[in-house]
Amino acid sequence: MVDSKPGGPRRKLRARARILHLDIDAFLASVVQLTEPATFGQPLAVGTGVVASRSYEAKVRGVETAMPLSEARRRCPELIVHEGDAALAMRFRKRVGEIVGRFAARVELTSLDDMYAELQGHATDPIDLASRIRAQVRTETGLSVAQGIGATKTLARLATTKAKPGGIHWVRPGAERRFLDPMPVEMLPGVGHKTAETLATYRIRTVAELRLVDRTLLAETFGVRGEELYLKARGLPCGAGDFVRELDVEHGRPGGSWGETSDTREISRTTSLWEATSDPESLRAMLTYLVDRAAKALRERGRIAARLDVVLGLASGGPSAFEARERPRRSPTSLHRGIALAPPSSTTRVLVERAIALLESLLDEHRCLVRLVGVRLGRLRMAVHGQQERFLFAEDEPGLDLRGQRIDTALDHLRARHGFAAVLAGEANALRGSLALGRDGFRLRTPSLTL
DNA sequence: TCTGGGGTCCTAGGACCC
DNA sequence: TCTGGGGTCCTAGGACCC
Numbered sequence: 001m002v003d004s005k006p007g008g009p010r011r012k013l014r015a016r017a018r019i020l021h022l023d024i025d026a027f028l029a030s031v032v033q034l035t036e037p038a039t040f041g042q043p044l045a046v047g048t049g050v051v052a053s054r055s056y057e058a059k060v061r062g063v064e065t066a067m068p069l070s071e072a073r074r075r076c077p078e079l080i081v082h083e084g085d086a087a088l089a090m091r092f093r094k095r096v097g098e099i100v101g102r103f104a105a106r107v108e109l110t111s112l113d114d115m116y117a118e119l120q121g122h123a124t125d126p127i128d129l130a131s132r133i134r135a136q137v138r139t140e141t142g143l144s145v146a147q148g149i150g151a152t153k154t155l156a157r158l159a160t161t162k163a164k165p166g167g168i169h170w171v172r173p174g175a176e177r178r179f180l181d182p183m184p185v186e187m188l189p190g191v192g193h194k195t196a197e198t199l200a201t202y203r204i205r206t207v208a209e210l211r212l213v214d215r216t217l218l219a220e221t222f223g224v225r226g227e228e229l230y231l232k233a234r235g236l237p238c239g240a241g242d243f244v245r246e247l248d249v250e251h252g253r254p255g256g257s258w259g260e261t262s263d264t265r266e267i268s269r270t271t272s273l274w275e276a277t278s279d280p281e282s283l284r285a286m287l288t289y290l291v292d293r294a295a296k297a298l299r300e301r302g303r304i305a306a307r308l309d310v311v312l313g314l315a316s317g318g319p320s321a322f323e324a325r326e327r328p329r330r331s332p333t334s335l336h337r338g339i340a341l342a343p344p345s346s347t348t349r350v351l352v353e354r355a356i357a358l359l360e361s362l363l364d365e366h367r368c369l370v371r372l373v374g375v376r377l378g379r380l381r382m383a384v385h386g387q388q389e390r391f392l393f394a395e396d397e398p399g400l401d402l403r404g405q406r407i408d409t410a411l412d413h414l415r416a417r418h419g420f421a422a423v424l425a426g427e428a429n430a431l432r433g434s435l436a437l438g439r440d441g442f443r444l445r446t447p448s449l450t451l
Numbered sequence: 452t453c454t455g456g457g458g459t460c461c462t463a464g465g466a467c468c469c
Numbered sequence: 470t471c472t473g474g475g476g477t478c479c480t481a482g483g484a485c486c487c
Contacts, residue, residue: 023487050454052487065487071452086456111458111487190460194483224461225484241459272458309478338480374456449456459486466479 018119018126018149019154020245022100022133024093025144026166027113028053028084028448031092036141037080043076045069046084048446049272053084056165084448087440092141099136103129108245112158112449116153118244130168151176152237152243154189161187176235181208188232190225198222207233257418264301270374272445273436276315278369281430283312284356286373289428291355293451294377295348296420299412304346309338310358313372332427334372335362346383348411348425349404351375356427382400 024030028046033055034041039246043058045051051072054063059075088111097115102109104117130147137145148159150171158180162168171179184197184206198221210233217404218226245263269290277283287310298305312335337352337358345351355375414422419439421433424432436443444450 048455050452052455067455068452068454070454114487193486265459266457268457272455295460309476309481336481340479372455376457446455451457457487459484461484462482464480466477468477469475 008100018151019153019156019340020100020104020117020119020126020130020133021114021148021150021160022096022117023114023146023148023151023160024096025146026053026055026059027093027143028089029058029082030143031083031089032084034092035088039080039082042080043078044080044082045072046082046448048083048448052126052448064388066082072259075123082448083446085447086152086447089448092143095141096137096143098147099140102136103133106244110375114157116156116244120147124343125171127168128313132171133167136169137251138423150235152235152242154238155179155235157189158183158187177211180233180235181206181211183207185210188229190228190232193227230285244415249432264303264380266376266378266380267294267297267301267303267305268374268376269297269450270311271450272313272372273370274370274445276371278367278378280360280363281427282434283359285362285369285427285430286426287355287375288352289357289431290373291352291375292348292425292428293420293441294375295346295351295408296415297451298346298377298385298414299408304344306341306344306368306379306381307338307377308341308351308354308358309376310355310362311336311372311374311376312359312362312368312370313374314426315369315371335366335368337362338376340379344379344381346408347401347402347404347407350401351377352427420427 029044030043030053033041039055041057042055043061043063044055045052045063047069049069051063051065051067051069054065054072058072058076058079061079063072063076063079069081071082093109093112095248097107097109103119105120105451106118108116110116119129126149130149134145134147137143144166146160146163146165147168148156148161148163149169149170150156150159151173155171155176157267159169159171185191185199185204186193186208188210191199193317199210200327201206202213210229213230215227217232218230220226226272228238232243237243271286271290273286314333314335339354340360341350341354411423420441421437421439431437431442
């Protein structure tokens with residue numbers, strides 16, 4: 001490549017690229033503390049089963065994220081446990097995104113509580129810019145943020161971990177290796193439990209040690225990820241994923257400067273059940289509800305799905321003792337079945353029908369106690385607008401449900417005005433009575449994370 | 452201490468076609 | 470009647486992230 005030589009255009013680009021990573025401190029817990037004054041200043045954990053987020057006061061008492069709540073309570077008996085509210089959190093997140101968008105060329109919202117921004121040029125001191133962002137977020141939302149600045153996303157994100165809570169850390173050009181070298185390898189994004197374990201067998205524990213490993217050896221051992229490790233250990237950008245991505249114009253502010261990424265690959269909705277069950281009727285009801293929610297999210301993003309997967313999480317024991325005796329093998333903890341959708345669809349009625357068929361086939365083959373139900377819509381593509389679709393396909397095209405589409409359009413409008421619960425899809429109505437129903441839908445097991 | 456939900460990306464093996 | 474190889478798509482599963 002021409003531009004790979006020293007001093008070439010790519011090198012210049014890299015030197016100039018400046019990415020800011022922003023992470024909202026103790027996000028879900030902070031949202032609760034800001035909206036429920038009684039919890040302010042108290043040790044607070046948000047989550048169901050495990051800690052999704054905890055306040056500073058809980059942290060200093062030894063409560064950590066991802067820790068089972070039982071353990072958290074043991075360490076901190078006065079802990080207040082809150083279910084959280086995903087919809088409310090999303091509104092806070094959106095406001096933070098808007099604020100950052102005033103200061104940056106573009107913003108990419110990556111997860112619930114963090115985002116990347118691309119800073120323009122060298123005109124402004126990045127520390128000064130980050131300070132202004134922090135002050136503005138504090139003023140307008142009450143939230144505290146930590147920020148990292150670096151030449152790549154990886155560097156910016158690692159800088160943020162140094163800045164927590166509430167601080168700002170800039171990895172200046174030229175200081176990358178000094179910054180990375182002492183870190184344990186598992187701090188590099190992409191190095192999880194398994195990879196760290198494998199590296200440890202080679203006595204590789206820090207980034208400095210990782211940097212001594214031959215490039216081809218890494219590639220042979222870890223494949224594509226090995227190549228990425230080589231680059232990340234040097235603070236070099238690895239692929240398009242290390243630059244701030246394009247925005248979703250439709251889903252973000254029209255013509256605006258921030259949004260979610262435009263290339264969403266899949267949309268899934270999953271929930272644990274309040275009680276494990278093998279009752280096909282209640283499983284169908286819950287799956288119908290989840291497909292309806294996922295389909296709505298799909299349409300909001302102007303997408304259709306060419307793939308649908310159903311997942312069942314099994315209660316301990318997996319298949320029944322009877323089945324285990326018949327076919328002695330390690331019992332699976334989950335069952336999964338998927339199908340390609342041709343033509344692709346975003347129609348609730350079509351998607352529900354397919355999902356239920358998959359569920360039925362799983363239940364026919366396995367006798368099991370189910371504790372978790374989920375649906376995933378994948379292979380997403382841009383939707384063709386309804387009007388055009390009518391010209392492109394005949395009314396009787398199999399799998400294309402024009403009546404269903406009209407129903408969805410009406411449904412989406414109705415729900416935009418009166419809330420999701422205004423109408424429920426077919427079998428989902430069976431959940432009435434057994435689950436609390438609010439304006440935005442049923443209260444599922446984990447309200448802090450389920451939309 | 453034994454557990455949440457929503458994502459991304461990679462790989463392996465099989466089906467199928469030319 | 471038996472024999473090749475490559476490309477592509479599909480499915481299932483796993484590692485990893487916050």
